[in-house]
Amino acid sequence: MSEILLEELDHVGPATAQKLNDAGYNSVEAVAVASPSELVATAEIGESTAAKIISAARSAADIGGFETGDFVMQRRMEVGKLRTGCEEFDELMGGGIETQSITEMYGEFGSGKTQIAHQLAVNTQLPKEMGGLDGSVIIIDTENTFRPERIEHMVAGLSHKFEQDFDPAEFLKNIHVARAYNSNHQILLVDAATEMANKLKNTDKPVRLVIVDSLTAHFRAEYVGRGTLADRQQKLNKHLHDLQRFGDLNNASVIVTNQVMSKPDAFFGDPTRPIGGHILGHTATFRLYIRKSKGDKRIVKLVDSPCLPDGEAVACITTDGLCDA
Structure with a gap:
């Protein structure tokens, strides 16, 4: 093709x-x-x-026509599953984080969204038989939260887990990070990511994961007040569709982290709500709500999925990375 x-x-x-x-x-x-x-x-x-x-x-x-369900099922067989390092989390996601889809993680500051993103950036590079996608990673960093030292810790954790000597320098070479300074720059970086994916397409490490951490920080800071809401949502919508297209064309997973707001008028239940409105809610294929628990434990709640039941998993974030509770 x-x-x-x-x-x-x-x-x-x-x-x-x-x-x-x-x-x-x-x-x-x-x-x-x-x-x-x-x-x-x-x-x-x-x-x-x-x-x-x-x-x-x-x-x-051969794109854009009607297909029978069995052909769609055949194409779905190409979808990869990226394991997180926590069995309970993987079971919740039906075997791992899917390629060709957008997975949104939202939660309060310190809930572990960026830590999980770092872990997925490491795991993507593992061979498929170890739960990886045997590919490289692109990170669009909007809040200056990427830490190469954390990648080194997590690679050391994998070396202990699989009893192999993994080289942290090799893992860092396959992670391509770009700092986004405003929302327009963030949107343009998806085009730059597409160019990079085309360059790496026929190498032994094609791009298999894109992380945007965080998706909404710049939009939230730049579009203030109700008068700018329509413009903000329109831009966010196009940005998300560009990311979805990237995932489809490159058989890559797209991970976006999202900030939250509190609803003080909510008398019952959890007052925490993700920002981005219905546009983000409809476009994200999977929505995960991450919240703190005791010590290093985190509760991962699957809020929305096209094919999986809602549920919760407990994961631990340690020095060695994400693991079973």
């Missing part, structure tokens, strides 16, 4: 192909899942031409 060149599509000449490449549409699949308005804005072509190019790309990539 990926052997088809953009120049081979109907209505795409060398100049248009170059513009599409420059705009980040490096493959027929990427063009097939784009909207005409996106191509109009990035490749400076007419809307009718853009629609024809997308139609040709969909035919070439």
Whole structure:
């Protein structure tokens, strides 16, 4: 499928192909899942031409038509499962964190969201038989929370667990971190991540995990007051769809962490609510609520999933990383 060149599509000449490449549409699949308005804005072509190019790309990539359920089931077999290091957590997630989906983790500060993200960045690089995805990782860091020292601790923990000598330097080489300074920069970094994924596609460590920690920090700081809410949600929606597309095209897991707010008018139950509204709630495939328990224990609650029952798991965050309670 990926052997088809953009120049081979109907209505795409060398100049248009170059513009599409420059705009980040490096493959027929990427063009097939784009909207005409996106191509109009990035490749400076007419809307009718853009629609024809997308139609040709969909035919070439065999995307966009109806399929029978057994074909969908066959395609689902390609979905990978990334193990967390905690058996109870993995069982809650039906075997691990899925690729081709967005998993949102929300909770109060200090609940362990970033720690779990660090652990997944390490585990992704393990071979599949050890519960990894045998791939590399991209981290979009919005709150300056990435710590290479923590990766070293967790790699040492894996060395003890599997009784093998893993090299922390090798793990750090396969983690590509970018600091996002504002929401626009954060959105642009998804395009940069797409370019990096294309470079690494045919290597022995293709990109199999993208982490955005945290998804909503910049949006929350920059869009203040009810008057800016519509703009904020529109931008957040596009950002999430770009991440979902990245996950689909690269068979990668997408992990986003989210901040919370407290509802002081809630008389019953937990007053903690994730921010981002319904747009984030509808777009995230899996929603996990992380909260503190005694000592190093954390309660992981599956709040929403398209195919799994709600439930809870207990995990421990130790110096060696995530483990069973």
